[in-house]
Amino acid sequence: MTRILRLAAAVAMAALAGCSTVRSPDSRDPWEGVNRATFEFNDGFDNVLMRPLAEGYRFVLPSPARTAVANFFSNLNDPWVALNQLMQGKVERAIDDLGRFVWNSTFGLIGLIDVASDMGLQKHKEDFGQTLAVWGVDFGPYFVLPILGPSSVRDTGGLAVDAFAYLPWQIPKWADFDHRVTWQWSLTGLDLVQTRASLLDATDLLEQAALDRYAFLRNAYFQRRRNLIYDGNPPPLPADKQSDPTPFADPAPRGALVEPALPPNYSAVLAVDAPRTVAAR
Amino acid sequence: MTRASLLLAAALIAPAAFAQDTAPDTLVKGVTQEVLGVIKQDRDIQAGNQRKTIALVEEKVLPHFNFARMTALAMGPNWRKATPEQQKALIDQFRTLLVRTYSSALSSYRNQVIDFKPMRGQAGDADVIVRSEVKQPGGEPVSIDYSMEKTPGGWKVYDVVVGGVSLVTTYRETFTNEVRNNGVDGLIKALADKNRQLETKNG
Numbered sequence: 001m002t003r004i005l006r007l008a009a010a011v012a013m014a015a016l017a018g019c020s021t022v023r024s025p026d027s028r029d030p031w032e033g034v035n036r037a038t039f040e041f042n043d044g045f046d047n048v049l050m051r052p053l054a055e056g057y058r059f060v061l062p063s064p065a066r067t068a069v070a071n072f073f074s075n076l077n078d079p080w081v082a083l084n085q086l087m088q089g090k091v092e093r094a095i096d097d098l099g100r101f102v103w104n105s106t107f108g109l110i111g112l113i114d115v116a117s118d119m120g121l122q123k124h125k126e127d128f129g130q131t132l133a134v135w136g137v138d139f140g141p142y143f144v145l146p147i148l149g150p151s152s153v154r155d156t157g158g159l160a161v162d163a164f165a166y167l168p169w170q171i172p173k174w175a176d177f178d179h180r181v182t183w184q185w186s187l188t189g190l191d192l193v194q195t196r197a198s199l200l201d202a203t204d205l206l207e208q209a210a211l212d213r214y215a216f217l218r219n220a221y222f223q224r225r226r227n228l229i230y231d232g233n234p235p236p237l238p239a240d241k242q243s244d245p246t247p248f249a250d251p252a253p254r255g256a257l258v259e260p261a262l263p264p265n266y267s268a269v270l271a272v273d274a275p276r277t278v279a280a281r
Numbered sequence: 282m283t284r285a286s287l288l289l290a291a292a293l294i295a296p297a298a299f300a301q302d303t304a305p306d307t308l309v310k311g312v313t314q315e316v317l318g319v320i321k322q323d324r325d326i327q328a329g330n331q332r333k334t335i336a337l338v339e340e341k342v343l344p345h346f347n348f349a350r351m352t353a354l355a356m357g358p359n360w361r362k363a364t365p366e367q368q369k370a371l372i373d374q375f376r377t378l379l380v381r382t383y384s385s386a387l388s389s390y391r392n393q394v395i396d397f398k399p400m401r402g403q404a405g406d407a408d409v410i411v412r413s414e415v416k417q418p419g420g421e422p423v424s425i426d427y428s429m430e431k432t433p434g435g436w437k438v439y440d441v442v443v444g445g446v447s448l449v450t451t452y453r454e455t456f457t458n459e460v461r462n463n464g465v466d467g468l469i470k471a472l473a474d475k476n477r478q479l480e481t482k483n484g
Contacts, residue, residue, distance in 0.1 A: 023462070024454070061461075201386075201389040204389075211459065215454055215455055216455060223446040223450060223451065224445050227446070
């Protein structure tokens, strides 16, 4: 109990501190103070609960078993992916993803074995946040969710819809299982732990690589979302190719050179974050 | 110019031209397979021996990266504001950070399969993207793309994009903020501190 109180006090202090120091201003993140505070809270929650659970999970379960569990939950996600592909106008992909669900559920033993990937039907990642993006909804401010981490106002709205289609929670309800609540919480909890376990290496890398983890994660989040929305082929940002062509040049007379036009606060990102045309596949 | 000196010039240039004829995707594929091959055999590296992994990366991977250009890209307009000594220090520190991070990533390699996709671009291009994919069990494959440019010393990598997240773009924001708050020297100090911290942590 005292630990929770201490955590709450830490959050309150972090919130106050966060509100006063905005260390890396970004036009996409007008709520940086609050976001940093939530980020600190998430870190605490992760270190106290999620990380130990995930490390224990990884220790207890051998790799093939963890793969089977991951495949199981990934399979339950595929029908929603297919529906989102359809809502974005990508009919062929919708059929592929539905095919994944069918093959994995049958030949793959309720999804434990991913036979579909071997058949050439690759896993796609789609969610309602991406569908909203394709429909033309703008990003909205960056928003760190408690526990779940980086998001944006648009993607949080998307998550709310994703929750309706989250099968580990909904199937016990629709199929009216006995001990429904136990099933729902157990499956959801297992999914959270196994997801966290699969990200353990990535979070270790983040600690190594980043000077400012909050800003690093924020930046990576925006790039990743663009990549997902454009299905791996995002149009290049105007700032990408800025460089000094002769890195070891002596500092030339300032007036002689033209500064590369790096947009000061990446407002260009918002401008190019436009929905894909359906024709481009 | 006499004929003799022309012949001499031709003789000197020819071997160099021959050396740089490896196509970028062949190069990346070759180096990747070589490095992964070593890791698969080496128990020490799999157990997490950082020093050995770093030595491997410095020997096999480093020669194919253009860290000067990577640092310049990550600095953006601030590159011009740095003196040549500062620029050299930035390149050194950034290289150390990236080598450590990359070595760390390699030690969690668990025999995943890496596919190389057909390269996009025309035959005469001097700037290409080599695309690869790491197959993950139970998840979508992670794409790793290498932006490469042709230099007199051969093809060199100047940006790595993992799952759509570009190394240069991500660090550019960090560097810009650090320079804005503490100047170029502040950035060099921050990088040096980070490298020192990583070194003492991993040994």
